[in-house]
Amino acid sequence: MYSALLLDYEKERATLTLNRPEKRNAINPAMIAELLTAFDEIEKKKVRVVIMAAAGPAFCAGMDLEMLSAIAKQSAQENQQDSRRMARLFRRIWSFPRPIIAAVNGYALAGGCGIATLCDFTLAVPEACFGYTEVRIGFLPAIVSVFLARQIGDKRARDLLLTGRKVSAKEAQQLGLVSEIVEPDKLMSRANELADYLVEVSPGSLSRAKRLLVTAEQAGVDADLERAVLENARIRCTPDFQEGIASFLEKRKPVWKDE
Numbered sequence: 352m353y354s355a356l357l358l359d360y361e362k363e364r365a366t367l368t369l370n371r372p373e374k375r376n377a378i379n380p381a382m383i384a385e386l387l388t389a390f391d392e393i394e395k396k397k398v399r400v401v402i403m404a405a406a407g408p409a410f411c412a413g414m415d416l417e418m419l420s421a422i423a424k425q426s427a428q429e430n431q432q433d434s435r436r437m438a439r440l441f442r443r444i445w446s447f448p449r450p451i452i453a454a455v456n457g458y459a460l461a462g463g464c465g466i467a468t469l470c471d472f473t474l475a476v477p478e479a480c481f482g483y484t485e486v487r488i489g490f491l492p493a494i495v496s497v498f499l500a501r502q503i504g505d506k507r508a509r510d511l512l513l514t515g516r517k518v519s520a521k522e523a524q525q526l527g528l529v530s531e532i533v534e535p536d537k538l539m540s541r542a543n544e545l546a547d548y549l550v551e552v553s554p555g556s557l558s559r560a561k562r563l564l565v566t567a568e569q570a571g572v573d574a575d576l577e578r579a580v581l582e583n584a585r586i587r588c589t590p591d592f593q594e595g596i597a598s599f600l601e602k603r604k605p606v607w608k609d610e
Contacts, residue, residue, distance in 0.1 A: 355382040357406070358389050363399040364546045372407025377415035378462045383436050390443050399554055400546040401447070403470060404454045404539065411463025413484070416600065422587055423596045431584040437462065438494045438576050438583075444469045445498060445572075446565045448558050450549050454542040455479045456535065460517070465495040468502065468528045471561075474542055475520040476535045481528060482517035489595025489605065491586040493579035497572060503527045 357368040367389055369376040376382075393401060405411060414422075425433065444451060444466060453470035457479055464481050467473055475481075483499070485492040492499075492512050500508040503526050511518070511526075523529040533541045549557065586592050590608040598605035 353385050353389065355379070356385045356389055358392070360396065360398065363397060363550050364402060364543075365393045365396070365398045365400075366402045366404060367393070369403075369405040369411055372405075372409075374415055375409035375412035375458065376405050376407065376463070377412050377418075378466075379415040379418045380433075380436075383440050386440055387436075387443060390447060394448065398449060399557075400549045401449055401451045402454060402539075402542045402546055403451060403466070404542070405456055407457075409457040409463075410453075410455045410459040410467055410479070412458050413461030413463050419488075419596050420600065423593055425587065427584065427588060430587045431580065434494065434580040434583040438580050441465055441469055441494055441498065442572070442576060446561075446569075448561055450557060450561070452542050452545055454538050455481075455520075455529075456538060460484050461490075461492070462495075464528075465498070468523075469498055472530045472545060473528060474531050474533050474538060474545070475523065475529045476538055477520055477532055478535070479520040479523075479529075480517050481520070481523040482515065483511050484515045484517065486513065486515040487595075488599045489586075489589070489591035489593075489607070491583055493583040493586075494576065497575040497579050501568065501572075 355371050357370045359366045371377060371382065422430065422433065450472065451470040452472045452474065453467045455467050455473060455475040459467040459479065460482050461484050464483055483492040483495055496508065496512055499512065507526055518526065520529055520532050524532055594605050594608055
C-alpha cells in the first residue's frame with residue numbers, strides 16, 4: 352500500500368517510517384499523499400501513540416529535487432493546490448489526536464524540519480541538524496512560519512526563517528525545537544520507552560489535553576495558514592525563485608534578480 356513509507360503496529364503504538372533512504376527521505380507528492388493516508392488509517396485503529404522515524408542516515412532533507420524542478424514549471428493554480436497539500440500535512444501532524452514522537456536520526460531540513468518539530472515530542476541524535484533553509488534558494492518558509500513562531504517565539508523564529516541557517520541538535524534543543532538529545536544506539540529504544548509511558552496514562556486525558564491545546568490555537572492557525580498558502584504559491588512565480596531553483600540544481604551561486 353505504501354511505497355515512500357513503512358507503517359508497523361505493535362500493541363497500542365504505530366511506527367511510521369519515512370522510507371526513501373536513497374533520496375535522504377526527501378518529500379515528494381507520493382510521500383505527502385501517503386503520510387496523509389497513513390494518519391487517517393492510524394486514527395481509525397486502537398493506537399495510543401505514534402512514533403515517526405526514518406530509514407537511512409537522514410530524517411528528511413526537504414523537498415525532492417524532481418519536485419523542485421516540477422514546481423518551477425507549474426501554473427499558479429497548480430502551485431496553490433500544491434501549497435494546500437503541504438499545509439494540510441503540517442496541520443494534520445500538529446493537530447493529530449494521539450501523541451506523536453519524532454525520532455530524528457540525522458538531517459531534518461526545510462519541510463523535513465517542519466515534520467520533525469511539529470510532533471509533540473522530538474528526540475534527536477547529537478549529530479542531527481535542523482534548519483528552515485528556504486530563503487537560501489529564493490523560496491519562502493511560509494507554511495511552517497505559522498507554527499514556528501507559536502513554538503519558539505517571534506524573535507527566535509525570525510532568526511531561523513530570515514537567515515535560513517542550520518542549527519545543531521544542541522541549539523535546536525535550546526531553542527525549544529527538540530525535546531531530548533539521545534545517543535544514536537538508544538534513539539529508538541528511548542522513543543519506545545517514552546511511548547510506553549504515554550500508553551500508561553489515561554487515554555481520555557491525553558486526547559482531551561491535545562484537543563484543548565489545538566482548539567485554543569485553531570482559529571488563528573487556520574487563518575494564518577490560508578495567508579501562508581497564498582504567499583507560498585505566489586513566490587513560486589518570482590524571478591528569484593526561478594533563479595534559486597536553477598542555481599541549486601546546477602550547483603552554482605545564485606544571481607538574485609528580484610527586489
